[in-house]
Amino acid sequence: MNICSEKCINEAKVNKTLKNFPDQEDIIGIAEIFKALSDPSRLKIVLALLKQEHCVCDIAVICNQTESAISHQLRVLRTLRIVKNRREGKIVYYTLNDDHVISLINMSLDHVKHEIFNTER
Amino acid sequence: MNICSEKCINEAKVNKTLKNFPDQEDIIGIAEIFKALSDPSRLKIVLALLKQEHCVCDIAVICNQTESAISHQLRVLRTLRIVKNRREGKIVYYTLNDDHVISLINMSLDHVKHEIFNTER
DNA sequence: TTAACATATGAACAATTGCTCATATGAAGA
DNA sequence: TCTTCATATGAGCAATTGTTCATATGTTAA
Numbered sequence: 153m154n155i156c157s158e159k160c161i162n163e164a165k166v167n168k169t170l171k172n173f174p175d176q177e178d179i180i181g182i183a184e185i186f187k188a189l190s191d192p193s194r195l196k197i198v199l200a201l202l203k204q205e206h207c208v209c210d211i212a213v214i215c216n217q218t219e220s221a222i223s224h225q226l227r228v229l230r231t232l233r234i235v236k237n238r239r240e241g242k243i244v245y246y247t248l249n250d251d252h253v254i255s256l257i258n259m260s261l262d263h264v265k266h267e268i269f270n271t272e273r
Numbered sequence: 274m275n276i277c278s279e280k281c282i283n284e285a286k287v288n289k290t291l292k293n294f295p296d297q298e299d300i301i302g303i304a305e306i307f308k309a310l311s312d313p314s315r316l317k318i319v320l321a322l323l324k325q326e327h328c329v330c331d332i333a334v335i336c337n338q339t340e341s342a343i344s345h346q347l348r349v350l351r352t353l354r355i356v357k358n359r360r361e362g363k364i365v366y367y368t369l370n371d372d373h374v375i376s377l378i379n380m381s382l383d384h385v386k387h388e389i390f391n392t393e394r
Numbered sequence: 395t396t397a398a399c400a401t402a403t404g405a406a407c408a409a410t411t412g413c414t415c416a417t418a419t420g421a422a423g424a
Numbered sequence: 425t426c427t428t429c430a431t432a433t434g435a436g437c438a439a440t441t442g443t444t445c446a447t448a449t450g451t452t453a454a
Contacts, residue, residue: 166331169321173335176313178385179320183313185381190308191442192301199300200290208401210287214294221443223402242400242451252384256377260306263373264299312412329431342413344432349412363421363430 185253188232193217194225198248198257201235205247306374309353314338315346319369319378322356326368 174182189195193215200206200214208226212219226246229235236249248254295303310316314336321327321335329347333340347367350356357370369375 161334162328162331165325165327166334169325169327169335174320174382174385178382179316180313181385182378182381183311183316186307186316187311190304190311192297192304193442195300195304195307199295204286204290206286206290207283210282213282213287214290218444219401220403220445223400224442227402239401239451242398244401252380255380257303259373259376259380260303261295261299264295264302314412339414340431341415341433344430345412348432360421360431363428365431 184232185234185250185256188229188234189253189256191225193221194229195257197222197225197229198234198253201246201248202254202257205238205245207243207245209243211246305353306355306371306377309350309355310374310377312346314342315350318343318346318350319355319374322367322369323375323378326359326366328364328366330364332367 189198196215197211200211206214208219208222211226212222215222226235226237230237234248234250234253235246237244237246239245310319317336318332321332327335329340329343332347333343336343347356347358351358355369355371355374356367358365358367360366
């Protein structure tokens with residue numbers, strides 16, 4: 153165990169960073185959105201819905217997964233208000249519901265498409 | 274078990290979405306970046322480095338975590354090239370290394386700060 | 395009402411994750 | 425060289441996660 157916190161700490165820099173540091177609540181909120189997009193299966197679903205709505209069944213085909221698995225993930229996305237749905241008879245159609253998420257995804261797509269993203273790579 | 278994939282599927286819509294759908298590799302790459310930011314501890318580290326570099330010890334103070342835990346997470350971020358470091362004697366300073374990530378974070382901060390993000394909320 | 399079917403949900407399980415604790419590494423000063 | 429200290433790393437563990445399988449729900453058509 154070291155005692156760095158009493159000796160080596162650069163108090164001025166630490167305080168500067170701590171000033172206006174987002175609150176825990178906001179941090180958790182942001183992390184939650186990133187978490188929703190952090191699983192390839194879930195990201196695929198969001199990508200599938202980027203340009204048009206789809207029913208659960210079609211999403212399953214697009215994502216090459218069982219409808220049950222898709223349904224479970226859609227629930228996660230629904231809870232986070234990332235998608236919304238409408239029912240048409242037996243069929244339930246899903247759409248993206250969060251402009252922020254759409255922007256995040258588009259930014260990331262630009263990244264992998266143009267690779268102008270990270271100057272160090 | 275249902276046979277939706279042979280009956281209810283809207284082939285035209287599915288094909289439209291599948292056309293120009295990102296490849297699996299890109300999807301995993303994007304998900305990886307989101308995953309890096311999906312853990313509140315890791316997100317906090319990135320937020321701490323948003324405006325200036327910090328040593329491991331100071332990050333631990335800012336994030337209120339042990340230096341070991343921080344070091345483990347920094348390794349994850351380093352592996353993903355989200356942060357880079359420079360050594361100055363015994364002290365190692367970390368900086369953000371990915372402009373893309375910086376933009377994603379700033380977008381998310383704007384979101385929680387202005388709440389103009391999701392029109393439905 | 396009953397059968398068929400799209401979707402949702404619960405339980406259970408394997409896999410992954412983030413932390414702690416102990417120990418290793420590498421640099422500075424005595 | 426030896427000690428001190430900042431950081432890094434490995435093993436182990438509890439907690440979380442994503443999937444599967446079985447079953448429930450709710451809608452349509454017969």
